[in-house]
Amino acid sequence: MHKDRTLFQDAIDIPLWLEADRNTPYAQRIARDRSTEAIAQNPAVRVRSWWRGLAPTDSAPSVGEQLDRSRRWITVVMTLLGGFSGTGLAAT
Numbered sequence: 001m002h003k004d005r006t007l008f009q010d011a012i013d014i015p016l017w018l019e020a021d022r023n024t025p026y027a028q029r030i031a032r033d034r035s036t037e038a039i040a041q042n043p044a045v046r047v048r049s050w051w052r053g054l055a056p057t058d059s060a061p062s063v064g065e066q067l068d069r070s071r072r073w074i075t076v077v078m079t080l081l082g083g084f085s086g087t088g089l090a091a092t
Contacts, residue, residue, distance in 0.1 A: 005064070006068055008067070008068055009064030009065055010048050012063055012064035013051075014051050016063055033050070
């Protein structure tokens with residue numbers, strides 16, 4: 001979680017983590033969140049920095065990372081498919 005993450009990955013992972021965090025007692029969540037200082041002008045930056053301080057640091061790729069990797073592969077495949085079909089159309 002220490003590496004740079006895209007907004008897409010965080011947009012997928014933060015709601016999933018918050019849903020799983022509902023099992024944590026409310027008083028414990030309040031104490032944990034108040035101990036985390038996240039001062040930023042932009043609300044998105046503030047939420048992302050707050051979450052980076054609290055998110056689990058396991059080595060398994062998160063759902064957001066998996067979807068981001070899949071999105072990149074789809075982009076490459078679609079680019080190649082478009083290039084080949086465009087070349088084929090131009091050749092005909």
